[in-house]
Amino acid sequence: MGQQESAATSLADTVREGIGAALAQVDADLARRYPGDPGTRQPVHTVYVPGDVFTAGTLRSWGDQALAALDAHAPDAGALAAVLGIPDALASDVHDRVRAKLTREPVEDLRIDFEDGYGPRPDAEEDEAAARAAALVAAAYREGTAAPYMGIRMKCMEAAVRDRGIRTLDIFLTGLMAAGGLPDGLVLTLPKVTYAEQVTAMVRLLEAFETAHGLAAGRIGFEIQIETTQSILGADGRATVARMIEAAEGRATSLHYGTFDYSASCGVSAAHQSLDHPVADHAKAVMQVAAAGTGVRLSDGSTNVLPVGPTEQVHAAWRLHHGLVRRSLARAYYQGWDMHPAHLPTRYAAVYAFYREGLEQAAARLAAYVARSGGDVMDEPATAKALSGYLLRGLDCGAVDTAEVARLTGLTRADLDALAGRPAATA
Structure with missing residues (x-):
């Protein structure tokens, strides 16, 4: 009495061990391909x-x-809320946070462009600009005035501009090394990718640079810009973007959708090229599925309607931009491009309202899940992961504060990271 009897089973241990051995390669492949956030x-x-x-x-x-x-x-x-349709209950908080953000950290991610925004230049001129960019970025990080993320967009790997792109990247990275090393916030963008082999070429290029400077293998990652039809669907009918993530060998940090190049390649007329066009939604859905679980993040594109001119015109552009940002957030595209300083107020207003309006409900659901206290929604681990991710993104961008999340959930940042399946926060 008092001893627990073993449950009856029928299968020998060798059966379980055999299945484990047979799936060992699958286990390793899953861990390699899908490491998570x-x-x-x-x-x-x-x-x-x-x-x-x-x-x-x-x-x-x-x-x-x-x-x-x-x-x-x-x-x-009140004026900002009236223009954008922000609920009265959120208006003051969102407005104050937007102003504080624009004062403290107006840009979260800056890419110095040597591609379409720069165009073809004499080699000596681009050499000088690349070296100058490296010096300015190094100085910004050294002096504490840098954006959290900074880097360059080089020219693509197509034959006509390949050598120029490689040289610009080399000059920029070499300049950073000479100025003290690569900053933690360094981000590089490879545009107009059409074949996975171009991604492989970028990997070989970065490997050579790391070897030349004694850097750890894999130190330098890069973004893949998705702006050609071939990057979504290959000639063989397969989803090319998934092959590109694989070709990056763990170096791909994100996929960025290029609104206008992609739309044009699909034959969409200029007046209808937009983030919410059906061709854009299709491309981004393919990107989303291909990147899911890989740790590769997603970025939406931009609008080219600028908030300039008389107030009525600015308000119209703001409403458009705000609506597009909100739409992207709801579709799990948590990043996008901004093309003009006057886009920043609506970028942050949309982001902050998105996280603040759902804060209490998300916190209550997560607290109930952790406490196993039920409620009117029965959440599963996958939903708890999504709720934690939502709160973490709100914390990261300044939409919500650590103290209020702790008060509403009873959880620490480390608790949220664990529930979201993230490693410990590293900024």
Whole structure:
């Protein structure tokens, strides 16, 4: 008495062991291909500035111009809420957070552009611009004035511009090394990818640079820009973007959708090229499925309708941009491009309202899940993972605060990371 009897079974241990051995390679393959979220902060946007335009004052200038646009066209919380349709209960908090963000950290991710935004230049001119970009980025990180993420977009791997792109990347990275090393926030973008072999070429290029400078293998990652039809569907009918992630050999950090190049390649007329066009939705859905679980993140594209001119025109552009950002967030595209300083107020207003309006419900559901107390929704581990991810993204961008999340959930940041399947936060 008092001893627990063993449950009756029929299968020998050798059966279980044999199945384990047979699936060992599958287990290893799953772990390699689908490592999950990297646990780092994802920026809410990327700002592109041509290589010859970028200066030491660019980041602050974007913030000042964004604040000036806000003051001119929506000077208080009520005015901004009325333009964008933000609920009255959120208006003051969102407005205050937007202003604080534009003052403190107006740009989360900056790409100095040597591709379409820069164009063809004499070699000596681009050499000088690339070296100058490296010096400015190194100085910004050294002086504490950098955006959390900064880097360049090189020219693509197509034959006509390949050598120029490689040289610009080499000059930029070499300049950073000479100035003290590669910053943690370094991001590189490879545009107009059509074949997985071009991704492989980028990997070999970065391997050679790491070897030349004694850097750890895999130190340098890069983004893949999805802006050609061939990057979504190959000539053999397969989803090419999945092959590109595989070809990156663990170096791919994100996939960025290119609105206008992709739309044009599908034959969409200029007046109808937009983030919400059906061809865009199809491409982004393929990207989303291909990237799921791989740790490769997604970024939506941009709108080319600029918030400039008289107030009525600015408001119309703001409503368009705000609606597109909200649409992307609802579709799990948590990042996008911004093309003008006056896009920043609506970028942050949309992002902050998205996370604040769902804060209490998400926190309550997560707290109930952890406490196993039920409620009117029965959540599963996958939903708890999504709820935690939602709160973590809100924390990362400044939409919500650590103290209020802790108060509403009773959970720490480490608890949220664990529930979301992330490694410990590393910024």
